[in-house]
Every structure is written in C-alpha cells, then in structure tokens.
Amino acid sequence: MTARIQKTFEALFQLEELRGLFRASLPTGFDAGEEEEFRKRIAELKQIVADLEAGTGNPRVTKIAGTLDIRCREEEYINIHPIQAAGRLTTEARKAIIAYGDGYSTCDACRKPFRLDKISKPGIADFHADLAKFVNMDHARVVPGARRGFQAVTGTLVGRGDSVIVSALAHYTEFLAVENAGGVVKEVPLNDKNIVTADATAQKIEAVKAETGKLPVLVMIDHFDYQFANEHEIAGIGKVAHQYDIPFLYNGAYTVGVMPVDGKKIGADFVVGSGHKSMASVAPSGVLAMTDEYAPEALRTTAMVGDLTKRKFGIKEVELLGCTLMGGTLLSMMASFPAVKARTLAWGDEVRRSNFFIDRLLKISGSKVLSEYPRKHTLTKVDTTGSFDTVAKTHKRKGFYFSDELSSRGIVGEFAGATRTWKLNTYGLNERQIQYLADVFTEIAEKYQIPVMR
C-alpha cells in the first residue's frame, strides 16, 4: 500500500477511536482522563495527517480486529473484477455507513405501523416510492440481495412440481429460488449467438405444456446474463409470457443501477435488482419491484393468528418476513441512489469505454471475445488462449505470470491464474483509467512478444 493510502485508513481508524471515546463518555462531556486520551489521539491524528500529506511514515495499523487486512483494492488498484465493479460504494454511501453502520440504525423514529418502508426519518418511505419509479413499477421493496427477491416471488407463485422457465444462462440463485419453492427449472436454449430469444421462450413454454400438461407458472429471465453479459430479448420474452398469461420476472441484477430500466415498457410483472452488484451498496441488498396486479399476492400481509393470544401482526409482509434491511445496507443504497440514478443516464459512455478496451484487447493477436460483440455491457467474457495463455504454457509461474504482470501495473480483479477464458468488468472506470488499462494489456503482450496490431 502506498503511504498516502495507508495513512488515509489510519486517519479514518483514529477518528473511529475518537468516536469510541464519545460513545463511552457522559452526555455532559469528557472527564479529565477522557480529555487526556482525546488530546493524545488528536496529537496522533495530526501526525497521521502530516504523513498523509507528505506521503511518509511507516504503517501504524496493519490489521483490523487483530486479523483482518485493510482492503485497499479500490484505492490502490484498478479493479476489473466481474461482479465487484458496480457494487463499489459511492463516496456518499461510504459516509452513510460511517453514520448509520450501527445495527438497527434505521429504527430511531419507527412509529406505527412499524414497518421499514413506512419510516419517514430517515426518508425510507420516500426512497421506496423513488425506487418503484426508478424501474417504472408500482411497488418496490428492499430485500437482502436479488436472490431474496426471487425467493419472495417463487414462494408466492411456485408450488410443488410447478415448472419455471429460466434461461440456459440462468444464475444459480434462480435455480435455488425455484428449488426452494419446490418447483422445477426449465431452461430456454440459446441461439447460435448465445442469446435467449422470444421465439425460443415460446417454444419452451409449449414444450413444457406438452410434457407436463401444465403451463409454467413463472418466466424468470436475466436481461444481461452473468456469463457473457449478452443482452437477451427481454421485451419480446415479456410479451410471450403475457400471451400465455404467465407472470414474468425481469432479472436486472446486471442492469438495475447501471442502465435505465423501464419495467412497464419491458412488460415485467416483477423487476429484481441487486444492491451490492449494481447499485453501489453494502451486501446483502437489492430491490424487488412489481405491478399493482401482483402486489396483493407477493406482498400479502400476515394472516397468522396466535391460537392462544389471538395476536396478529397484520401489516408485516410474509414473503419479506417483515422488515428487511434495517441499517447500513439500506442507508448505503439510499445514499448512493442520487448518483446511481444519474449514472444510468451515462450508460452509453460506459459501454463505449467497454468497447474501447475490448477493441484494444482484440488487437493483441490471438485474443477473442466470447460475449456478443460489439459489447452492449461492461462485463465481458474473453478468451486469451491464443494470446496470453501461449506464454503461460512455458512460464514457471504458469497462468499466474499474467496476474503478476497485471498487479505489478496496478490492475487486479482478473481470476488469478486464468489465461484462457475469463471475465472482466470495466464498469466505473473513467477515460484515463480505461486508457491505462488498455495500455497495460498491450504492454504485457509486447513484453512477451505477442504481436499487437497498431
């Protein structure tokens, strides 16, 4: 870690120690001993800030809680990790979790009817309304990850033995959500370009009907899949689902929060997004949005009555198990939200930079892109068997030579040791960073005499 980054963390940690003093003191202020401790900490803080400014000083803190390394991948490196890119917190989200990290921090002003999405201070109720609007649906709830959104829907709609249409590139959490509800996944095949089409979806629905005698109870398709991040025929699929009167869940884990998503226009009955994947939020977090039509079912409130006490908890929603994100997770979503809304409008620039990098990679002889090309997304599966892997074959570090070369130039997030097929995500990199990234790949190729087209 550079001294400056090290000292930035040390200054943050020293301030958290100061907060600890306030927390252990009386509301009336410090006593003499606390004041002395405060002065000592301030003096240390000043030294840390001086070192931070000058870029000097040895590390004073290297572990958190005695065992955890300080994670500085985002400060020290350019991180191209396939699933981390769009979940990085915004600066405002980082501030929010400083202020709202404590357990039930959302609950200071929880009043009747005692439900998370009704809290007005902080503005959680408004945020829910904004979220619904953001994806153009009627209702939105926050959930502990997209998977918990899938689960709420499968729990509502899928019975034992029921079929659910998913894509041949469906994420494993969709499999599990269906399995957990007792259903069975039925995969729509890809076309020769690795795209799920509306026609193939219709054919699969017909095939399931012929095979089982029953229509599938849900169609759940990823707009962009997790393998290639190819764009699938989501609006057409929504139309097909509705022709069969089957509810359609739009999986926006790779879209909600990075590009504009209009649920109604797509024809979605449910829109699911991921906070930690695409909304710059602390994990686990996500959004489950739906139409008026499905809210009474999927957001049904409890009907359970205590047999003895006759207690009822009428407003609590069964599939959500009541409140969902009661603290820092939600506040990080809320604090990132203005930036997240704004950044979806700049999606075109993100895609352009993604293509800029991929074009440069393709100039390195033997490199291929396995995702659809030109790219419509920032996540891409590449094949460097014909380029960087040719070096790995004879290098004593095997594929790790490539990781070494990348990390020594400040790039991390590739799958360490992988030089054949692997994934990367350029989301959030600015113009200079994407240029630098492309230059690094060229430089490594040239170092190992892999031909690079100019």
Added chain:
Amino acid sequence: MTARIQKTFEALFQLEELRGLFRASLPTGFDAGEEEEFRKRIAELKQIVADLEAGTGNPRVTKIAGTLDIRCREEEYINIHPIQAAGRLTTEARKAIIAYGDGYSTCDACRKPFRLDKISKPGIADFHADLAKFVNMDHARVVPGARRGFQAVTGTLVGRGDSVIVSALAHYTEFLAVENAGGVVKEVPLNDKNIVTADATAQKIEAVKAETGKLPVLVMIDHFDYQFANEHEIAGIGKVAHQYDIPFLYNGAYTVGVMPVDGKKIGADFVVGSGHKSMASVAPSGVLAMTDEYAPEALRTTAMVGDLTKRKFGIKEVELLGCTLMGGTLLSMMASFPAVKARTLAWGDEVRRSNFFIDRLLKISGSKVLSEYPRKHTLTKVDTTGSFDTVAKTHKRKGFYFSDELSSRGIVGEFAGATRTWKLNTYGLNERQIQYLADVFTEIAEKYQIPVMR
C-alpha cells in the same frame, strides 16, 4: 450536535472524499490536477482537525447525499433503545466497514468451491468454525438476520398445515417464518410470572397432538422474549421437545452475543442469533447454527439440474440460497467477534447494572417493573403510569414532556411520548453512564415533585 462530534464526522467524511480521489486516479499516482485537489482537501482536513481539537467551528456538512442527517445518537447521547443497544458496532467493526463496505468485498479471493463459508482470505471459513464453537453447535452459517435463520429451518421442517410450537411471547418473525412455510403456530401459555415453562410446553404438545392427530414438527422458543425479556425454561423445554422427538430451535436473538450460550447443553438442535440485535453488527445479519444431525437436511445442497444444459450448482445450500452476507455485514460481525466473545463473559456485570438502574427507578414512587424482577437481562419493560405519567396527564406536551426532559439531559431511545408501559435496554452502558442514567430519572421525578425514596 457538539462541535467536536460534528467535526469528527466532518473529518471522517473529508477522508472519504480523499479516498474518492484515490479511486478515480491511476495506479501510478495523481496527476497535477488531482494533486492540487488532494492538497486542497488536506488543508480543509487540517482545519477540521483543528476545530475538532478546539471544539470550535460551524458545521460545514449537515447532510449525506443531500438528504440524510448525520446520525450521532450514540456519540451525543446515552441510547436506551430496547432493540438498538447490543447491535451498536464496536470500534473495530466500524473500521471494518470502512475497509470492506463495498458490495462484494468478501469475494476478492473466492476460489473453488465458490461458497462464502469456504473463503479463507479474509478468514471467513475460520470465522464460521469459531461461530459454531461459540454457541457450542456443530455447524454455523451466517444469515441476513435471525428471521432468515428461522425461515431456513421452517423451510426445511415445516409442511403445509404442520404445527409449530412457539411461545405466547413469540416474536412476529417466528409467526411469519411458520406462515411462510405453510405451517400453523401453536402458542404455549405463560405462567403467572409470564414465563414459558417446560411443563406448559409438554401440555401444549399433547393438546396439539389431541387436536390435530399429529405431533408438532418444531418447537421454537425464545430464551429471553422481546416483550419482557423474561428468561424462559429453555433447557427444560429442550428436554421436553426431545422426549417427543421434535426438533428444538433455540431463539437466541436476545442472548447470542451478549451472554454465554451453550447450544448442546441447552439441548438445542438449532441455535439462531441476530447480528444487528446482539452481535454488534451491520443489519441484516445473524447466525444459524445446528447439530450434525440436522445439517444434512437444513444445509442440504442443491439437487436441481438444468433440464437442457444439465448444469448443477452442487455445493450451494438451498435454504441459504447460496452465499448470504457477501460484504460489510459479515465483516462487521467478524471484526466485532473478539469483543463480542469477551463481552459475553461480562454478562453478570451488565445484569448487575440493569438491576442497579431498575432499583433506582423503583425508588421513584409509583414506578413498576413488568418484567421479572430482579432482572436477568438488560432489556426491561417498565410501567411508569403511577409516576411519570401522572405528570403527562396535565402537561401541555403530554407524554412528550418526558422525552423532552430525557433528551435535554442526553438520554434518547425511550419510545417518544410513552409514559405508561415502555421498554428500555441498558446494555453496554458503563458504570458512570448507568449512574448518570439513574440520576437523570431521579432528577426528572424531583423536578415534577414525584416522591423519590432515598
């Protein structure tokens, strides 16, 4: 907010702005423009630190992301909120979320077999083993809140129409977890001291058997309930459950993380705890632990196979939907864990301080404690109808006068406006703070001529 606390947050926020600079820069360092921005921010930071030291200066920042207030309840006040006390982050946890707040921050070194509890860097695998040991069970998993632990168990064991034994003081999330699985709650009555006894549990099991012709499929009881925080006959109840060969879930939402819990000794098949309620962690977080006997069922891995692709995601656990807490939530649990382990050993001191405060409250004429007394917990339900409510009857601010008096003395967390029956939690207050708290109550009573015994 006092100037010092305000400036502490401002310094933290300014450092987060600096981090933002590092994140947007190249790994090779700042360019001239960035360096200038850095210098400017450092100069501001120095001024903030100078103000922090002197306790001077006007607020420069009052909102996060334009709308969120800075939450300073824990620094500025003594917070006696019933559910917040033991979920406050430790200083190490606050450091951890600074370093690991970003989305999928746990996943830097995720390798085969690609499951959260197998990750060794950071030491998530070891943490899981430690967690199981901590509650003396064979297996532990982290979950997004205790409620998601209940859900995993009811999802495994409860079928449509099955009965589940709960307490007449069961938390609503237990109701929902049973309802979500299609089951029906059957409440064990309380004795005249508001305690759930082993005998009453046995009788209820018999009654359910007589009524439905089937034994209940699960007994799920809170060690300390959320209403009175009375201690229920948990070991005896475990024994009864086993006599009927019914699995027993120990709800430790109010115990795991604050007092020693020995699952095997209690006879628990499942132990569930809450991270944000009792383990000083970011919400939503919690633990689900179990015996070897139930692990194959409750932690069953997916059996779903893609009908077309034949894909299998074999190691992913169905009830957990794969990975659960992929970032700051988990890291806050891990960073707090050494302190949490240590603090459970000091539970006797916490209970002593709880009783100290309650004894002082009871000296205020007309005050009652509705929880069992002497207290065995730090959460207590009190009845001040005969004391503080007598003032509310004629005060123009009604019950809010009491909140005003408390907050003007630096106490928050009571239910605003409530002066009859309400709950408070003294967990985590040190000797000076508990003394101060008791003095404040006495002072308010005296101000309003409520007799106080000396």
